[in-house]
Amino acid sequence: MEALAREYITLARQMQTTGSYDKALDHYLLAFEKCAALRNEHVVEFRSMMKKYSLILMSVNKIEEIFCNYSRVLKVFPDSVHFVDDTGRYLFKFGFYKEAWAHFVNACRLDPFYATSENNFNLLKNMLVERWHFRMLNDKIRNEGYRAAIHETIVPIKDTVLDVGTGTGLLALYASECSPVAITACDGSEVMACIANDVTQENGAKQVEVIQKMSTSMNYRDVGGKRSLLITEMFDAGLFGEHVLQTLSHAWEHLINNVGRVIPNKAEFFVIGAQCDFLNRRYQLCSSIKSNLNIPTLFVHGSTQNETYDCEDVHLYGEDIKYITQAESVVKVNFNNHLELQDTLNRSEPYEVQLKATQTGELNSVIGFFNLYLTDTVTLTSDPRSEQRANAWQQAIFFDNLPKQIKEGDAIKLEFLLNSGKLTLLPEYMHPITRISPSTLRFLNDTEYIKMISGSISMASVYLGQVADMDQVTVVDLCPFPMLGLQLLKRGAKSLICSALTNSDKQFFLTVFHANDIPMSKVTVLVGQYWPVEMLKDKYHVVFCNILEPSGEIDLQAQEIALHLRKNHVLPGGLFLPSNLKIMGQIVNSHWLDINNRLYDENVNNYKIAKHLNQYQMSQNFCIDFSHLPYVPLSEPCVMSTWDSEAGVEVLQVPITKEGVGNVLLCWFSIELMENMTEISTNRKNCFMDGMLFITEGETPFRQGDVAYVVRCVDYTGAFKLMMQLEET
Structure with missing residues (x-):
């Protein structure tokens, strides 16, 4: 039987070379059925074939065949974590989330x-439930504010309630405490609607009807008649970004009766001018680098992806931000006045704001926050300066204003437009903006x-000489x-191959090369995040690879390319950079990270919600x-791994230097560009990448x-993860 099975393997390989992947699959499976001992021996090549076959099927939209194939494979390899995970990945990709969930659970088991x-399971959880749900529900100030407003407003045995964008159903639970006639809660997310239904039922609010729409x-027919009270919390950092104006305008027309009310009653959006170099560097190219690149007069900003503002936890910035103007109101809206809502939505004229400077400095950041006037007596604010701030919401960063020097007493004019119900800071300049x-x-x-990098040029030149x-x-x-390539070209290097993420980046590269008198004949710019490594056919004197994502993780495909180039495309005596890349780790305690990832029932008036949300x-x-980041270090930074570590599992010992409860492992990188050069850590302010972390299942006392x-x-x-425990197993 084994000899026959090996013949099937040979035939399967031949079928694969001719592109007959369907027949190759048949022959592999026949071989494995005839001789189970061959499964482990050939599983790597078989899995590679399955990936290629699936990509072909995906390209011609034969999705059902992919799932049919993996169903056959799993009958032969029921306990293969790789095939179970691969199946889950395709289910996830094509929207079969429940089935994907089951496969990832099985793979992790x-x-x-x-x-x-x-990692795949985390991606699925993140897609199904947005992370802000955790911080919002853990925010006692927000919760108690809404609860007080609901209790103040509802007339028992009279009001009928509609909770729009119910999430987990917490506000509907607060409404049920006041004995209204009826409560309907709706949410567009299937997952959130399911959670809300489970939460309201378990907590005894069986009168709450949850609708997934x-x-x-x-x-009004969908909700059992027009309602007398609408409750919502559909607000983002910029107040209107979740389309609350459109939602309430529609509700007044179709869902709220003539004597209806809305919680919040009103909302008001404010802006304040600040000096914050950290924020400015996130969105605009700083002057020292422009001078370095010989483009001092160019205005270079980050591409916006059609966003008009970003969202940040500005209240954490401490001394890195200085407010140098008074806060001024941009717009105030009465949610209980339908005509005012429509006028606000349809307004074409900009809102003009005059910011009065309270001190001299550089105004390089415009920060937005809001007040929610839930009732006449209950107000919530996202003002980053307030000790009574609700941390459920971040602050809005209007990132396209040009920095300007201001003096105390100056008045700075800003104009804002509501584009499709979303605030936009109008440009105050006529200069063209280069986007990268x-x-x-x-x-x-x-x-x-x-x-x-620039400081390594001399050493690299001596070495290459x-x-x-x-x-x-x-x-x-x-x-x-x-940057390295540019500096070497300026020293007379023969040629440079570089990679631009987008066509806009490529145009920027060419602008810089031209400004530095680099002949374009010396430069080849590859465009796109990934491209066939076969495009690089020669061996080179210098290869500099970056495998680090701005998010804080390793780009596994870039890592694969880097390893290939280091092995096959560096000339004898040539340079590969970086020479070393260490993964560093530190055990810490962070309450802030905890409440952004885990709900505690004590923060939601002891309603039983945590077990439903925390599975995500x-x-x-x-x-x-x-x-x-607010955290307390419990250990010194330690080397956890290197970027090219061999696959496997290893237990590392980390000495604890401070008593406390460990709940997070912070991770960053230490880069050694060239041998014997000082290493540089990515755990520092203004680094080109953020950090990543691993969160423990529970809290570990040390x-x-x-x-x-x-x-x-x-x-x-090359994918990796870290798990922390007190005792060695």
């Missing part, structure tokens, strides 16, 4: 150390790293901007600004002198 399946797609991708902007604005004359040196620089909490998170055991899991793809 089959191999708790397999990082890839846990957007309110704007409903009429945010990752390229952040890379260039990391002046410390750029300085280190032993191998070739400078006019013969060929360079590949795949960083978000090829994640074990890993990204895009964390460590420089403004005493000073304890040893924590960190389990490092590295997959063959």
Whole structure:
């Protein structure tokens, strides 16, 4: 039987080379059925074939065939974490979320150390339930404010209530405490509507009817008649970004009766001018780098992706932000006046604001916040300066204003437009703006790293001088901007191959090369995040790869390309940069991170909600600004791994230096550009990338002198995860 099975394997390989993947699959499965011993021996090549076959089927939209194929495979490999995870990944990709969930749960059960399946599971959780639900529900100020307003407003045994955008159903629970005639709650998300239904039923509010629909797609018949009270919390950092104006306008027309009311009663949006170099560097190219690139007069901003403002936790910035104007109201809206709502929505004239400078400085940031006047006596604010601030909402950053020097007493005019119900700061300048991708902007604005790259040029030139004359040196620089490549070209290097994320980035690269008198004949710019590595066919004197994402994680495809280039495309005696990349870790306690990822029932008046929402909490998170993160370190930073570590599981010992409860492992990178050069950490302010972290399942108490055991899991793809425990297992 084994001989026959091996013949099937040979035939399967032949079918694969001719593109007959369907027949190759048949022959592989026949071989595995005939001789189970061959499964482990050939599983890697079989899985590779399955991936190629699935990509072909996906390209011709034969999705059902993909699932049919994996169903057959799982009958042969029922306990293969790889095939279970692959199946889950395709189910996730094509919108079969419940089925994907089941497969990821199974994959994590089959191999708790397999990082890839846990990463995929985290992505699914993040997509199904947005992270802001956790911080919002843990915000006692917000919760108690809404509860007080609801109790003040509802007339028992008389009012009928509609909770729009109910989320977990908390506001509907508050309404049920006041004995209205009826309560209907709606949410457009299938997952949130399901959670709300489970939450209201378990907490005894059986009169609450949950409807899985957007309110704007409903009429009074859907909710059992027009309602006398509408409650909503559909607000983002910019107040109107969740389309609350359109939603309430529709509700007044179709869902609210003639004597109806809305909570909140009113809302008001404010702006304040600030000096914050940290924020400005996130959105605009700083002057020192423009001078370095020889483009001092160019206005270079990050691309906006059609967003008019960004959202940040400005209240955490402390001394890094200085408010230098008074706060001024931009717009105030009465949600209980339908005509005023319509006028606000249809307004074409801008709102004019005069910000009065309270001190001299550079106005380089415009911060927005709001007040919700829930009733005449209950107000919530997102003002970052207020100790009574509700932390459910971030602050809005209007990022396209040009920095200006102001003096105390100056009046600064700003104009805002409501575009489709979303606030936009109108440009106050006539200069053309060059747009580049945010990752390229952040890379260039990391002046410390750029300085280190520029400082390595002399050492690199001396090193390369032993191998070739400078006019013969060929360079590949795949960083978000090829600073090393540019400097070597200025020293006379023969050629540069670089990579631009977008066509806009490519145009910016060419502008910079032209400004530095670099002949375009020396430069090749590849465009796109990924491109076939086969495009690089030669060997080069210098190869500089960046495998780090702005989010804080390793780009696994870029890592694969980097490893390939280091092995196959560096000339003897040539340079590969960086020479080393260490993954650093530190055990900390962070209440802030905890409440952004785990709900506590004590924060929602002891209603039983946590168990329903916490199944969506994640074990890993990204895009964390460590420089403004509130946390207490419990250990010193330790080396957890290197970027090219071999696959496997290893237990690391981390000494505890401070007593406390460990609930998070912060992770960042230490970069050594060239051997014997000083390393640079990515855990610093204004770095080109954020941090990532791993969150423990529970809280682990430590005493000073304890040893924590960190389990490092590295997959063959390079994906990794860290798990923390007090005792070695």
